[in-house]
Structure formats: structure tokens, C-alpha cells
Amino acid sequence: MSPYDPSAFLPFAVTVDLVVLTVRGQGLCALAVRRGEPPFQGRWALPGGFVRGDEDLAQAAARELAEETGLCVQDTGGAEAAHTAHLEQLATYGDPGRDPRMRVVSVAHLALAPDLPAPRAGGDAHSARWAPVEDLLGRDGVAGPGGEPPVPLAFDHARILADGVERARSKIEYSSLATAFCPPEFTVGELRRVYEAVWGVALDPRNFHRKVTGTPGFLVPTGGTTTRQGGRPAQLFRAGGATVLNPPMLRPEI
Amino acid sequence: MSPYDPSAFLPFAVTVDLVVLTVRGQGLCALAVRRGEPPFQGRWALPGGFVRGDEDLAQAAARELAEETGLCVQDTGGAEAAHTAHLEQLATYGDPGRDPRMRVVSVAHLALAPDLPAPRAGGDAHSARWAPVEDLLGRDGVAGPGGEPPVPLAFDHARILADGVERARSKIEYSSLATAFCPPEFTVGELRRVYEAVWGVALDPRNFHRKVTGTPGFLVPTGGTTTRQGGRPAQLFRAGGATVLNPPMLRPEI
DNA sequence: GCAAAAGTGTTAAGGCTACACCCATGT
DNA sequence: ACATGGGTGTAGCCTTAACACTTTTGC
Known part of the structure; x- marks a missing residue:
């Protein structure tokens, strides 16, 4: 049998699942939607859906x-x-049996977004919410907003979410990706709070400031200032053209 | 329409394609197979094939x-x-039209292997060979072993190969992956030649030696020595348990 | 002896950490 | 005045780059 023989064709369903991350308050949050139908009806899951016939992944x-x-x-x-x-794109998950109904291969994607007012429940999801990733990944799973007992994410979505979080945590070390969590204009302190939330550590504000403003192409000043964080007015920046940081941001050991 | 409604099922073919890299002589080489049937009959391609119904990716x-x-x-x-x-796993490629016969989603994988005697043509491929990646990626494509004029790789395999090479080049910076290109026991000089071949640069042998032997968990001495590279006998090492290198190997700028 | 490859020593340059210190605002 | 966050200076530590030098083999 040829590896490309069309007669060897085996029908798969192909979906995309989304790990959408944002920084809210002190921590990293992911978008979760409540499933409206079996399997895993009523459980929280990552948003996603089928790939259409005419579109790219x-x-x-x-x-x-x-x-x-x-x-x-x-x-x-x-x-x-x-x-x-x-x-x-994050990774692809194709275990036989990851969906009880049929063979589904899911191409997971990672999205990073600034803090948004509130998720709007798309088309078919009963509801959608931002949940701290620790809650979604904890052994007990995520509790409903109304105090329902916590349950794990549907399908293999806990694994997918964990992979997405790990990708984000490592990629902000050597790329300018952390700016994707910020609004179009932001201060050095706001950017630092992104790093602190994603890594779950405290960083020295003085050294952080020197580091990011000294990395060529990372930040470009807009000229404006803001006092929205209190204290002395802070310069506003936009993300520079650089995509890779040289030298990288150093993530503290512990 | 629900994103998980089985009635929305759309038939895709799912394949795995392989970027198999090895270091031969002075350079980085990839495994290419010659296609025995249309489309792209006679052209070189990456090895691959359909995912079976009962197996994981x-x-x-x-x-x-x-x-x-x-x-x-x-x-x-x-x-x-x-x-x-x-x-x-490397990445997944699912452009509509990447295969002229049907909608094919290919989950590409990256394999790193030590230098092998010679590729054995598997099942259906007319022939298989190791080719320098510059040849496979060059604008003119790869020439046949018998002097046939060069043609580009089939499908979108040049793109996939380029992504795999880039992954290997960046990943040997911060992981112990370069040892996957070496036999079970190897010298520091042999490991250095792997880095030099993959990155296409010359490294200082003295500093390289200090760096890799000083990185905890990277290399463990076996006690043996060899003179297979000529000169003074060199210590033999095995790969240590460490998978991530701290601090990373530094890739020269140019 | 000579070439070749393996290792060790040393020094200067530059990045990082830690912390002292000053600046500009709101209350 | 004081709290709060923004920003600069500086000393010590550590890593790296560059290169001089010694060691051990094959021919």
C-alpha cells in the first residue's frame, strides 16, 4: 500500500481548539466555555470547532x-x-478515543489577548468565562461561577491547556510576546506585571525597567505618560518591531 | 451548528510526514524519498504516510x-x-489544496538520528537518500543522485523541512538534543562538530569543551577513550539525564 | 620531529543581582 | 507630609570570548 494511495483514505474529523490566555488581576486566565450537549455536557471545555472545507487551519x-x-x-x-x-499553532492531539463519538484530530492553537471587558458567549456555547489557569488545571478542576462543585475540563483539554500555558511561559523569555497581553499603549510596570502573572514570580522593578528599555526593538516610547497605576507618571510605550529578544528575559529559578 | 455536532463531520485524510535529520560529513542532511506515483511522480519528498485507525499520531x-x-x-x-x-511533533499543515487529490492534513514530525550507513528504501518508495538540507531547500531544489536536473521538493515539503531545520537549530541551544545526532558514546569534539554542522558556524574548541563538560547533567564520562578522530586520545561520554541546558549554548550571531 | 586533536590557564569585557537613592504625582 | 509607583547609579559576581600554552597520540 502506498503511503499516498487515495484508497488508503481513512475518514477523520479535524477540529481546532483554542487556548486563549489573558492576564486579569494578579493571575493568568484562560477562556473556558460550558458544553451544551453530550459528551461532557455541562462541563467546561476549551473553545473550538470543526475546520471547514475551504479554510486553512x-x-x-x-x-x-x-x-x-x-x-x-x-x-x-x-x-x-x-x-x-x-x-x-500550538500542537495537534489525535489519540484514538480522545472523543468518544468518532476519530477527531484537533489542531490546538494558542491565543494571547489583553484584558477584555467580558467574554461574549459565541453561537452555541451555553456560557463562557475567564478562569484562572490554576483552577482549570487543579486536580479538582474548575468550579462553576455560581458555586457548583469543581469538575475537570472535558476531553483532553487539561493537557492542551497545560501545553499552551507552558508555551506561553517559555516563549515570553526569548520573544516580545508578552506585549500581546498588553493594550496598544502600556507602561513598563504594566508589562512587568504581565511577566509576574505568567511566571508567578516577583521581579525587581528597577532591573526590569533597565532590561526592557535597553533591549533594542522591544519597546518604543510614544511620548505620552499616564498615572493610571498611581505614583509618578510613567512613560507609555508601544511594542517595537523586534520579535526575538537578545539577550532573553531571565526567568528566576524558583 | 454546534462545533461538536457529529453531523458537521467533514472528511479529512490525516497523514504524518517526517523530517529526519542527521549529520553526515560537514553538513546537515535530511532523508528524502522519491515518489513512485502521481502527483509529483519522480520528485523527491519527505517520507510519510496515512495515520491508521487504531494508532496515535x-x-x-x-x-x-x-x-x-x-x-x-x-x-x-x-x-x-x-x-x-x-x-x-513539529507542526501541522492543512492548507486546502496542498494535495491536489483531496483534503489532507499532515502532522509533521521531527526526527534526529546519528549518522547511519545508508537509507533503506521502505516499502513503496522507489528510492531514498540523505541529501544536504541546503540542496533540498535551495531555489533549484535537489538533483538526483545520477545527475538529473534539480527540482524542488513535492507538495509543501520544502516549507515543512525548513520549519524542522529551524526547530533543530534553535532547540540544540537550550536542550541536550544535539546528543541525538551522536552515537551512544561520543567525544566532545564529535559533539562540537554536530553543533558546527547544524548551525553552519565554527566554534572555539577550547571554550566549547569547558562549556559542555561544565554544564551539569549534560555529559557523563564513560571512562573510555578513543583516537578515532586522530590526535591525542579523547574521553568518551554518554548523554546525561539533563534535557534542558542551563545556561544555554550560545549560537554565534552571524 | 611534526601534524593533529585534546585539554587547561588566564585575562578583559559585558551582563546580571542587589540595593541605595532620587523623582513626580495623588491624597 | 506621606504613600506609591517610576526611574537612575553603582559595586560585586559570574559568564563569556579570545588566545597562549601544554598533553598525547599517529606518521
């Missing part, structure tokens, strides 16, 4: 992201988007 | 790797394997 992920959150992907040319997010 | 990739090269994956418990390779 990245297009399918961007479409699902827009349906669930209203976010547009950064490289979309249109300037009318209220909010933009970073989107990249 | 990683199992499918390991099976294809064994069929094409006889290599076993490292974490296979059996000690009888003559050669072992590192295998990891």
Missing part, C-alpha cells in the same frame, strides 16, 4: 477566536478591529 | 520512521534496537 482558528471573543488576529490588515490578539 | 510517526530507516524511537523500552532516534 489558521483561518479556522482565527474564525473561532472571533466568534468566541470578538478578537481579531494581529496581522489582519484591517485597522477597524477594536482588539487584536496574537495567534499561533 | 506519535505511534504513526514512529512506525513510518522504522519502515523508512529501521530506527527505533529512544523511549522504546526494548534494548535490542541497533539505532535509536529522537522523535517529536
Whole structure:
């Protein structure tokens, strides 16, 4: 049998699942939707859906992201988007039996977004919410917003979420990706709080400031200032053109 | 329409494609197979094949790797394997139209192997060979071993190969992955030549020696020595347990 | 002896950590 | 005045780059 013989064709369903991360308050949060139908009815899951016949994997992920959150992907040319997010492919999960109904291969994507007012429940999801990743990944799983007992995420979504969080944690070390968690204009302190939330550590504000402002291409000053965090007015910056940080941000050991 | 409604099922074919890299002579080489049937008949391509109904994506990739090269994956418990390779998922490619016959989603995997005697043509491939990656990625494509004019790789395999090479180049910076290109026992000089071949740079042998022997868990001495590279006898090492290198190997700028 | 590859020593340059210290605002 | 967060200076530590030098083999 040839590896490309069409007669060897075996039918799979292909979906995209989304790990959408944002920083809210002190911690890292992910978007979860409540399943409205079996299997895992009533359980929380990652947003996602089938890939359509005429679209690329990245297009399918961007479409699902827009349906669930209203976010547009950064490289979309249109300037009318209220909010933009970073989107990249994460990994593909294809265990037989990961979906009890049929053979489903899911191409997971990772999206990073600034803090949004509130998730809008897309099309078919009964509800959607931002939940701290520790809750979603904890042994007990996530509790409902109304105090329902905690249950783990549906399917293998806890594994997918863990992989996405790990990708984000390591990638902000050597890339400018942390700016994707910030609004278009932000201060050095706001960027530092992103690192602290994603890594779960405290960083020295003085050394952090020197480091990020000294890395060429990371931040460009807009000229404006803000006092929205209190204290002395802070300079506002936009993300610079650099995508890779040299030298990288150093993540404290423990 | 629910994103998980089975009636929304759309038939895809799912394949695994393999980027198998090794270091031969002075450079980085990849395994290429010649296609025996349309489309792209006679052109060089990456090895790969359909995922079977009962196997995981990683199992499918390991099976294809064994069929094409006889290599076993490292974490296979059996000690009888003559050669072992590192295998990891790379990325998934699902453009509509990437295969002219049908909608094919390919989950590409990256395999790193020590230098092997010669590729064995698996099952259906007319022939298989190791080719320098610059040749496979060059604008003109790869020439046949008998002097046929060069043609580009089939499908989107040049893109997949480029992504795999980039993954290998960056991952040997911060992980012990470079040892996957070496035989079970190797010298510091042999490991250095791996870095030089993958990065295409020259490294200072003295500083390299200090760095790798000083990184805890990277290399463990076996006690033996060899003179197979000429000169003064060199200590033999095995890969240590460490998978992540701290501090990382520094890749020269240019 | 000579070439070749393996190792060790040393020094200067630059990045990081830690912390002292000053600046500009709101209350 | 004081609290709060923003920003700069500096000393010590550590890593790296560059290169001089010694060691051990094959021919």
C-alpha cells in the first residue's frame, strides 16, 4: 500500500481548539466555555470547532477566536478591529478515543489577548468565562461561577491547556510576546506585571525597567505618560518591531 | 451548528510526514524519498504516510520512521534496537489544496538520528537518500543522485523541512538534543562538530569543551577513550539525564 | 620531529543581582 | 507630609570570548 494511495483514505474529523490566555488581576486566565450537549455536557471545555472545507487551519482558528471573543488576529490588515490578539499553532492531539463519538484530530492553537471587558458567549456555547489557569488545571478542576462543585475540563483539554500555558511561559523569555497581553499603549510596570502573572514570580522593578528599555526593538516610547497605576507618571510605550529578544528575559529559578 | 455536532463531520485524510535529520560529513542532511506515483511522480519528498485507525499520531510517526530507516524511537523500552532516534511533533499543515487529490492534513514530525550507513528504501518508495538540507531547500531544489536536473521538493515539503531545520537549530541551544545526532558514546569534539554542522558556524574548541563538560547533567564520562578522530586520545561520554541546558549554548550571531 | 586533536590557564569585557537613592504625582 | 509607583547609579559576581600554552597520540 502506498503511503499516498487515495484508497488508503481513512475518514477523520479535524477540529481546532483554542487556548486563549489573558492576564486579569494578579493571575493568568484562560477562556473556558460550558458544553451544551453530550459528551461532557455541562462541563467546561476549551473553545473550538470543526475546520471547514475551504479554510486553512489558521483561518479556522482565527474564525473561532472571533466568534468566541470578538478578537481579531494581529496581522489582519484591517485597522477597524477594536482588539487584536496574537495567534499561533500550538500542537495537534489525535489519540484514538480522545472523543468518544468518532476519530477527531484537533489542531490546538494558542491565543494571547489583553484584558477584555467580558467574554461574549459565541453561537452555541451555553456560557463562557475567564478562569484562572490554576483552577482549570487543579486536580479538582474548575468550579462553576455560581458555586457548583469543581469538575475537570472535558476531553483532553487539561493537557492542551497545560501545553499552551507552558508555551506561553517559555516563549515570553526569548520573544516580545508578552506585549500581546498588553493594550496598544502600556507602561513598563504594566508589562512587568504581565511577566509576574505568567511566571508567578516577583521581579525587581528597577532591573526590569533597565532590561526592557535597553533591549533594542522591544519597546518604543510614544511620548505620552499616564498615572493610571498611581505614583509618578510613567512613560507609555508601544511594542517595537523586534520579535526575538537578545539577550532573553531571565526567568528566576524558583 | 454546534462545533461538536457529529453531523458537521467533514472528511479529512490525516497523514504524518517526517523530517529526519542527521549529520553526515560537514553538513546537515535530511532523508528524502522519491515518489513512485502521481502527483509529483519522480520528485523527491519527505517520507510519510496515512495515520491508521487504531494508532496515535506519535505511534504513526514512529512506525513510518522504522519502515523508512529501521530506527527505533529512544523511549522504546526494548534494548535490542541497533539505532535509536529522537522523535517529536513539529507542526501541522492543512492548507486546502496542498494535495491536489483531496483534503489532507499532515502532522509533521521531527526526527534526529546519528549518522547511519545508508537509507533503506521502505516499502513503496522507489528510492531514498540523505541529501544536504541546503540542496533540498535551495531555489533549484535537489538533483538526483545520477545527475538529473534539480527540482524542488513535492507538495509543501520544502516549507515543512525548513520549519524542522529551524526547530533543530534553535532547540540544540537550550536542550541536550544535539546528543541525538551522536552515537551512544561520543567525544566532545564529535559533539562540537554536530553543533558546527547544524548551525553552519565554527566554534572555539577550547571554550566549547569547558562549556559542555561544565554544564551539569549534560555529559557523563564513560571512562573510555578513543583516537578515532586522530590526535591525542579523547574521553568518551554518554548523554546525561539533563534535557534542558542551563545556561544555554550560545549560537554565534552571524 | 611534526601534524593533529585534546585539554587547561588566564585575562578583559559585558551582563546580571542587589540595593541605595532620587523623582513626580495623588491624597 | 506621606504613600506609591517610576526611574537612575553603582559595586560585586559570574559568564563569556579570545588566545597562549601544554598533553598525547599517529606518521
